[in-house]
Amino acid sequence: MGYLVSVMTFASIWAVLALSLNILTGYAGQVSLGHAAFFGIGAYTSAMLAVKAGWSFWPAFVAAILITGMVGALLGLPSLRVRHDFLVLATMGINFVVVAVFKYVDFFGGALGIIGIQKPQIFGWTLRGWGFLGLALAYLLLSLWVSDYLRRTWAGLAFATVREDEEAAEAMGVSVPRFKIYAFAISAALAGGAGSLYAHFLGSIFPDHFAFVESIGIMSMVVLGGLGTLRGPVVGAFALKILPEYLRVVGDYRYTLYGGVLVLMMLFQPQGILGEGSWLWRRVHTWRDRLRGRRVFSPERRPSVTAPPTNPSTPSPPSNPGRGVLQGEADEHEER
Amino acid sequence: MSTRKGDGLLEVRQLSRHFGGLRAVDNVSFQVHTGEIVGLIGPNGAGKTTVFNLISGFLKPTRGTIHFRGQPIHGRRPNAIARLGIGRTFQIVKPFAQLTVRENVLAGLGHGIYPSLDALRRHYHNPKALARADAILAEVGLASYADARAGTLPIGLQRRLEIARALALNPVLLLLDESAAGLTHQEVEELGELVRALPARGITILLVEHNMRFAMRLCERIIVLNQGQILAEGPPTAIQKDPAVIEAYLGHSGLGHLPSASRR
Numbered sequence: 001m002g003y004l005v006s007v008m009t010f011a012s013i014w015a016v017l018a019l020s021l022n023i024l025t026g027y028a029g030q031v032s033l034g035h036a037a038f039f040g041i042g043a044y045t046s047a048m049l050a051v052k053a054g055w056s057f058w059p060a061f062v063a064a065i066l067i068t069g070m071v072g073a074l075l076g077l078p079s080l081r082v083r084h085d086f087l088v089l090a091t092m093g094i095n096f097v098v099v100a101v102f103k104y105v106d107f108f109g110g111a112l113g114i115i116g117i118q119k120p121q122i123f124g125w126t127l128r129g130w131g132f133l134g135l136a137l138a139y140l141l142l143s144l145w146v147s148d149y150l151r152r153t154w155a156g157l158a159f160a161t162v163r164e165d166e167e168a169a170e171a172m173g174v175s176v177p178r179f180k181i182y183a184f185a186i187s188a189a190l191a192g193g194a195g196s197l198y199a200h201f202l203g204s205i206f207p208d209h210f211a212f213v214e215s216i217g218i219m220s221m222v223v224l225g226g227l228g229t230l231r232g233p234v235v236g237a238f239a240l241k242i243l244p245e246y247l248r249v250v251g252d253y254r255y256t257l258y259g260g261v262l263v264l265m266m267l268f269q270p271q272g273i274l275g276e277g278s279w280l281w282r283r284v285h286t287w288r289d290r291l292r293g294r295r296v297f298s299p300e301r302r303p304s305v306t307a308p309p310t311n312p313s314t315p316s317p318p319s320n321p322g323r324g325v326l327q328g329e330a331d332e333h334e335e336r
Numbered sequence: 337m338s339t340r341k342g343d344g345l346l347e348v349r350q351l352s353r354h355f356g357g358l359r360a361v362d363n364v365s366f367q368v369h370t371g372e373i374v375g376l377i378g379p380n381g382a383g384k385t386t387v388f389n390l391i392s393g394f395l396k397p398t399r400g401t402i403h404f405r406g407q408p409i410h411g412r413r414p415n416a417i418a419r420l421g422i423g424r425t426f427q428i429v430k431p432f433a434q435l436t437v438r439e440n441v442l443a444g445l446g447h448g449i450y451p452s453l454d455a456l457r458r459h460y461h462n463p464k465a466l467a468r469a470d471a472i473l474a475e476v477g478l479a480s481y482a483d484a485r486a487g488t489l490p491i492g493l494q495r496r497l498e499i500a501r502a503l504a505l506n507p508v509l510l511l512l513d514e515s516a517a518g519l520t521h522q523e524v525e526e527l528g529e530l531v532r533a534l535p536a537r538g539i540t541i542l543l544v545e546h547n548m549r550f551a552m553r554l555c556e557r558i559i560v561l562n563q564g565q566i567l568a569e570g571p572p573t574a575i576q577k578d579p580a581v582i583e584a585y586l587g588h589s590g591l592g593h594l595p596s597a598s599r600r
Binding site: 150152153154155156157158160161163164165167168169170171172173174175176178179182 | 392393394413414415416418419423424426430431432433434435439442443444446447448449450451454455456457458459460461501502504505
C-alpha cells in the first residue's frame with residue numbers, strides 16, 4: 001500500500017508540473033522544453049532554506065513558490081526576443097544551465113545534492129505516506145483552481161490572443177511582453193511549489209532529478225492529455241507516471257515512452273487524447289449522451305459556419321435599430 | 337480633446353521609413369481631420385501599408401513625427417497606440433483562429449483592463465462585456481456567427497470580424513487596410529454602408545484601398561502615394577482627373593481608363 005501511495009504522490013506532483021507547463025504552453029502558446037528548471041529551482045530553494053537555514057517546511061514552501069515565480073519572470077525575458085523554435089532552444093539552454101549550476105557550484109551542494117530534507121509537520125504531526133499524499137493532492141487542487149480561474153480572466157483571454165497572433169494581440173491593446181512574463185511567472189511559481197513538495201517528500205535531491213529529459217517528460221504528459229485543457233495534463237501526468245511503475249517493460253524504456261508519446265500524438269492526435277474534438281473525447285460525449293438516454297445527432301460539437309449553433313443559454317444580441325445596418329443583408333447573404 | 341468636425345486629429349509630418357536602401361515612405365506629410373473618411377491609394381509598393389504600420393506603431397519611423405490628438409505617438413508600442421483609440425485591421429487577416437467570433441471581439445473590449453493587475457482577477461465572461469460584444473457583432477452583421485471559431489469563417493466574414501474587433505477598442509480613428517479585398521460585389525456594398533455610418537458615431541476613417549471604385553465613392557478626400565511619396569491629394573473628382581495620378585496608374589496611353597465614380 002505504501003508503494004501505491006508513493007506512486008500517487010509523485011503522480012500528483014507531476015500533474016501540477018503538467019498543469020503549470022499548460023499555462024505557459026497551452027494558454028499563452030510559449031513552448032518551453034526547460035520546465036524541469038523551474039521544478040529544480042523550487043526544489044533547491046525549499047531544500048536549502050530547510051537544510052542550511054533551518055526553516056520549517058511551510059515558509060520554505062511559500063518561499064519556493066515566490067522565488068521560482070520571480071526567477072520565472074526573469075527567465076521569461078528571452079521569450080520577448082525570440083519566438084517559436086528559437087524559444088524552444090532557449091528554454092532548453094536554460095534547463096542545461098540551471099542543472100549545471102546545481103551540479104558545479106558548491107553552494108548548491110554540487111553533485112552530492114542536498115540530503116536530510118525534513119518532512120513537513122502540521123500540529124506536531126509529521127506528514128508522510130497518506131498524509132503527504134493529502135498535501136500533494138491539496139496542492140494539485142489549488143493548481144487546478146488557479147488554472148481554471150486564470151483562463152476565465154481577462155489575462156486568460158490575453159494569453160489566448162498572444163498564442164493565436166502576437167501582432168493582432170498588440171492591435172487589441174494587449175502588451176505581448178507583459179502577458180508573456182505573467183505566463184512565465186505564474187507557470188514557474190506553480191512548478192516551484194511542486195519542486196518544494198518533491199524535495200520534502202524524497203528527503204534528498206540531486207541535480208540530475210531536474211535534467212532536460214524531465215522537461216521532455218512533462219511536455220509529453222501535457223501533449224498526451226491535451227494541450228490547453230484542464231483534464232488533459234492531469235490525466236496525462238497520472239498515466240505516464242503510473243504506467244512505468246506497474247508495467248516493468250514500460251519502466252525500463254521510460255524515456256522511449258516519453259519520446260514515443262510525443263511523436264505519435266503529434267502525428268495522430270495533436271489535440272491530445274482528451275483534447276477538444278479528439279477521438280476519445282468525442283466517444284466520452286457520445287457515451288454520456290447515451291447514458292442520459294438522448295439520441296446523438298451531431299458527432300461534431302464544435303460550432304461551425306455552415307450550421308450556426310443555436311444555444312438557448314446564449315443571450316440573443318440586443319436589437320439595435322439604426323445601428324444594425326448590415327444585419328438584414330447579412331442574413332440574406334447567408335441563405336444565398 | 338475636442339472631437340469637433342474639422343479638427344486635426346492625426347498629423348503626419350515629414351514621415352520617412354527606409355528599409356536598407358529602399359525608401360518605402362519618403363518625406364510624407366498629411367493630416368486627417370475629425371469626422372473625415374480619407375483614402376490612401378496608390379500602386380502596389382507605393383508605401384500605403386508601411387504608412388499604416390508606422391501610425392499604428394508596428395514600425396518605427398526613420399524620420400518624421402506622428403501626432404494623434406496633439407500628442408506624439410511615433411515610437412510608442414502598438415498596444416499603447418491601440419489603447420489611445422487608434423484601431424486597425426490587417427490586409428492579411430489575423431483572426432484569433434481558435435477563439436470564437438465573440439471572444440475575438442471580447443479581446444478588444446479588454447483594452448482598458450490589460451495594463452492593470454485587475455486583468456488577473458476579473459472575469460471576461462461578464463454580462464456587460466458579453467452584451468457589448470454582441471451589440472458590435474450585430475452591427476457588423478456577424479451576430480449569427482458569434483459562437484463559431486473565427487478560423488472557420490470565410491474571408492469576407494473574417495474581414496468584417498477585423499472591423500468588429502477594432503470597433504471594440506472604442507476607437508477615435510480607424511485604419512482599414514484593404515477591407516474590400518477579396519469580397520464579392522454585394523459584400524463590398526455592405527462594407528461601404530457600414531463604413532459610411534461610422535463618422536456619425538465619432539469614428540474617423542483612414543483607409544488603404546485597391547478597389548478604386550469603393551474608395552472613390554466612400555472617401556471625401558484621397559491621398560495618392562507613389563514610390564513612397566505623396567503624388568496628389570484632394571477630393572475624388574479632382575484625383576480622377578489628375579494627369580500625374582493617371583500616369584502613375586496606367587502610363588501615358590491610359591487616359592480616361594480610370595474607373596468612374598459618377599455612380600455616387
